[in-house]
Amino acid sequence: MTAGIQIDLMEMTDSSRLLRLSHSGSGLCLEKRLDPRHSVVRQKEWLLKEFEALRPREGRSGAV
Numbered sequence: 001m002t003a004g005i006q007i008d009l010m011e012m013t014d015s016s017r018l019l020r021l022s023h024s025g026s027g028l029c030l031e032k033r034l035d036p037r038h039s040v041v042r043q044k045e046w047l048l049k050e051f052e053a054l055r056p057r058e059g060r061s062g063a064v
């Protein structure tokens with residue numbers, strides 16, 4: 001499911017955290033500022049599901 005997806009967790013200068021998912025093959029990148037009230041793991045799982053839904057499938061045409 002996560003093959004080829006790079007996941008980065010970054011701390012910003014204001015101490016907030018940003019989660020970035022990117023896929024070099026498709027060029028897709030998705031970022032979300034994390035909510036400190038919720039677990040990082042759950043937010044990562046949610047963002048990964050959203051990312052997978054947006055990412056074009058192999059063998060499927062990108063034309064709409």
